[in-house]
Amino acid sequence: MYRKILISIALSSILTSPAFSQFSDNKVVVGVMGDQSGVVSDVGGPGSIKAARMAVADVGGSIDGVPIEIITADHQNKPDVASAIAREWFDRQGVDAVVDLPHSGAVFALMTIATEKKRSLLVSGAASVEITGGRCSPYVTHWTDDTYALARGTAAALTEQGQKSWFFLTADYAFGHDLEKDASAVVQERGGKVLGSARHPLNTADFASLLLRAQSSNAQVVALASAGADTVNAIKQAGQFDIMRTQKIAALHAFVTDVHSLGLEAAQGLIITTGFYWDDSDGTRDFAQRFFKEHGRMPTREQAGVYSGVLHFLKAARSAKSDDAAIVNAEMRQLPVDRFGRQAVVQQNGRLAYDLGVYRVKSPAASRQPWDYYERIATVPAATAFRPAAESGCSITASVR
Numbered sequence: 001m002y003r004k005i006l007i008s009i010a011l012s013s014i015l016t017s018p019a020f021s022q023f024s025d026n027k028v029v030v031g032v033m034g035d036q037s038g039v040v041s042d043v044g045g046p047g048s049i050k051a052a053r054m055a056v057a058d059v060g061g062s063i064d065g066v067p068i069e070i071i072t073a074d075h076q077n078k079p080d081v082a083s084a085i086a087r088e089w090f091d092r093q094g095v096d097a098v099v100d101l102p103h104s105g106a107v108f109a110l111m112t113i114a115t116e117k118k119r120s121l122l123v124s125g126a127a128s129v130e131i132t133g134g135r136c137s138p139y140v141t142h143w144t145d146d147t148y149a150l151a152r153g154t155a156a157a158l159t160e161q162g163q164k165s166w167f168f169l170t171a172d173y174a175f176g177h178d179l180e181k182d183a184s185a186v187v188q189e190r191g192g193k194v195l196g197s198a199r200h201p202l203n204t205a206d207f208a209s210l211l212l213r214a215q216s217s218n219a220q221v222v223a224l225a226s227a228g229a230d231t232v233n234a235i236k237q238a239g240q241f242d243i244m245r246t247q248k249i250a251a252l253h254a255f256v257t258d259v260h261s262l263g264l265e266a267a268q269g270l271i272i273t274t275g276f277y278w279d280d281s282d283g284t285r286d287f288a289q290r291f292f293k294e295h296g297r298m299p300t301r302e303q304a305g306v307y308s309g310v311l312h313f314l315k316a317a318r319s320a321k322s323d324d325a326a327i328v329n330a331e332m333r334q335l336p337v338d339r340f341g342r343q344a345v346v347q348q349n350g351r352l353a354y355d356l357g358v359y360r361v362k363s364p365a366a367s368r369q370p371w372d373y374y375e376r377i378a379t380v381p382a383a384t385a386f387r388p389a390a391e392s393g394c395s396i397t398a399s400v401r
Helices: 002-016 045-058 079-092 104-117 147-160 174-189 208-216 228-240 256-262 282-295 301-320 325-334
Strands: 028-034 066-074 097-100 120-123 140-142 165-171 193-200 221-225 248-251 271-274 337-339 342-346 356-361 374-380
Touching: 028 045, 028 079, 028 301, 045 066, 045 097, 045 282, 045 301, 066 079, 079 104, 097 301, 104 120, 104 140, 120 301, 120 325, 147 174, 147 221, 147 248, 147 271, 147 356, 147 374, 165 174, 165 208, 174 193, 174 221, 193 208, 208 221, 208 228, 221 228, 228 248, 228 256, 271 374, 282 301, 301 325, 301 337
Parallel strands: 028 066, 028 097, 097 120, 120 140, 165 193, 165 221, 221 248, 248 271
Antiparallel strands: 271 356, 337 342, 356 374
């Protein structure tokens, strides 16, 4: 009898020990890959690394005794550089998941490699709707707003408020074209009209002639289907032409750091749609204040997406007792996501679905404290904001295997 008890105790110890869990190399390795010093480092960059480290700390730094490591790299917004880093990480450094990932071209290159190597990608930087569309992968999840959600969310909210005539200033590449196409579809579906559009190359410095065309159209909304420096330059110059006195400017892809760099005097009245704003709820404020202590700036939606994605990945790995990508991704799609105190779900195509907020940038007089920039004017429900998985073109219709 005594011998049976000892055997039972020994077996129980083995079954509950870290070694019994299926973690390769007896550790979990998360790689944060993004733009660390270039044009989009402000919205991701070092802040995304801090967000990932916060998520690791919030699960205690280990999973049932199995340590969690963070490694980082700068992909320089170049698909070939990103691919070389990913192969090195997967083949030689035992990386289980790669997170952040701005630049859709880099993401699509890595999706092929991750699927081949059976490793996880958690995308928060790139915005292409095709990440969870026709090019989806069972090993990839998308944690932040995509072009479909940003365009349709903004258009739905403003047309609902009677803003029915639109003019687009569109960056002349696939990202800008997608934003214009999706927003235009909503405007027209809801009885509005697109009065015209003007396209510009990436990194345009002078928007004068384009803004004059938009102004002369008398459209109620001038929509900026662009990002980064193009959006910032267009907003600055719109102020010089006093356009926002008679027309609304809607930035279809803008960050709180863009408003911070512009200043409220230039940005006031701007319409922005986003799935994350630091001052939106007790949950976002708690995360943002902790992040601010680490980084000295409030988090962007990309950095918040890194935190949410890493936290959920680690919870799923703990629940599954494994870092096997197929098992963990299946678990991620089953477990509810705690998104700063509000529940969200990962669809079978890997798309995280949540409500979006539509905001108006405050005037300097209305701002009560540093980084107090947005006033919510509408909410777009998740079912409206994001493309349903069944209509996404993604072939994944069942759990990951």
